[in-house]
Amino acid sequence: MFGVWVIKEALVAILELKGLGKNFGKNVAVNEIEMSVEEGEIRGLIGPNGSGKTTLFNLISGFLKPTRGMIIWQGQEITGLPPHVVTRLGLVRTFQLTALFSEMTVMQNVVISCHLHTGTTLWQQFRHSAETRRKERETEEKALNLLESMGIADRKDEIAAELPHGHQAALGIANALATGPKMILLDEPVGGMNPTETSETMDRIKMLRDRGITVLLVEHDMRAVMTTCDKITCINFGNKIAEGAPQMVCNHREVVEAYLGEEMACSL
């Protein structure tokens, strides 16, 4: 039984971190993280503020170069590759403080985010022939579908900066999805959302899994994490302290001490 499980994991791990670490001067933000995410799962990543979750995202997505360790994506080492190349390989992240092309419209945001799938060369974009225009219209249709699936299609002509917070977060996810990822790293996607928006967003995240997209989710809303994730990893001071099924991690002694607190653990 155990042996079978190990083989299965070895076959389907889409992302593996091996001894991954990052120091900022003397501050060890991430320390020798070992982690393996299976294809098609929703993995929760929890931990107190400053425990290194965002730094881990920055390492995986290529925004920071690790001090030590390796990142393996679909069996291929991607350690140290620049962000746009990592995205091209199908691994995309969102930003904790939602980053948008804020002076552009919602539609323009997603159209630009379809950058990798325009099907046109720079020269064709410059010449702008009928064929290119047709492809641009296709991209716009694709973008509109994406906005619909995120529930913000009716806002498509509004300036991104002027959207309410919840819709901005949804647009942030739409931008990431526009790259056509196999895996998405979501950094506190429901931060600042009201309960209705939160449960809608969580439903959409589950839909991503149904579309075959693997999810790594950083979130403080424990109820959301518990009900959405297949498996949870908890880190503290840059070290992994627990990993497993949500219920198991939630009752893990160290996790309760470091992060959840007694009351929280009991209520979940």
Added chain:
Amino acid sequence: MQKNNVNRSVWLTILAIIMVVAPFTISGYKVDFLTMLMVNVILAVSFRLITTTGGWSLAHVPMMGAGAYATALISGKLGIPFWFSMPLAGLAAGLTGLAISYPLVRTKDFSFFVASFAAGEAIRLCWIRFKVPFGGHRGLGVPIPELIPGVPALDFAEAIPYYFLTLVVTIICLSLMYRLDNSRIGDSMKAVQSQEALAKSVGINADGYKMLAFFIGSFFAGIAGVLLAHRLWAIEPHQFGFTTTLYLLVWVVFGGSHTFAGPIIGVVVLTILGEVLQPLADWVPMVYGIIIILTLIFLPDGLESLPSRLGSSAGKIWKIRISFGD
């Protein structure tokens, strides 16, 4: 949309007629003034092209110089006809821009300013130091372009023929840059400026687009340099010094860099103002200084934003934002 297009074609037609008729109604001096104005328009628009990816390069005027020196060498020393020398010199300037962009795109904000300034000065220093082939402080002579190579009778020595040569080249340059600005390439460049981290994250090679902007912007600055050189018949390193860079910055800040028209409006208004103030020439730098300060405080998005500003609430006009170089 439709109405807008019609409106624009009407305005462009009127402008075209004025531009064609004007040189026959004014003095030769004023014709040359308009010629130089067009050169500066190309310079300012090509500068904006680089700013669309986020960097306000202080090496842009030396890029114009690179084009001027290149054509002086190619057409003057090597004797290659103007029609070939112009694109080749543009290419030389473009490649110079590409070369300096490689280190420059790895810097940000203040260090970008300093590094781009240093790069521009280094290039200027080469022209001063290497008397062969650049002629040192005295610079180089530049031949008068000929319509048909080897037929000196049909040359561009007079103000009016040169004016039309410049007009045609300016129209071509502006249309190419306009097209680029409105293409997806332009959108990707603006995305890099708007939110670089997100742009990278959605798969845009931010450094690549910045270098592309440097290459193309420097190419057109080089063309402006070619037009300048072949009218002045001689070039010197100090023409491409920091004073000219300051003028360029003032034009673009004053006109605004968000729209294609902004820098054009900036150059045209300020150059004409400078000409009107000719009797007070000593005061022009101070007037420019006051203009730039007032613009940054009251109209941070430049003159181009005036129509929408007047339309919006009065309170917004007082919003102080220094949008210089982010």
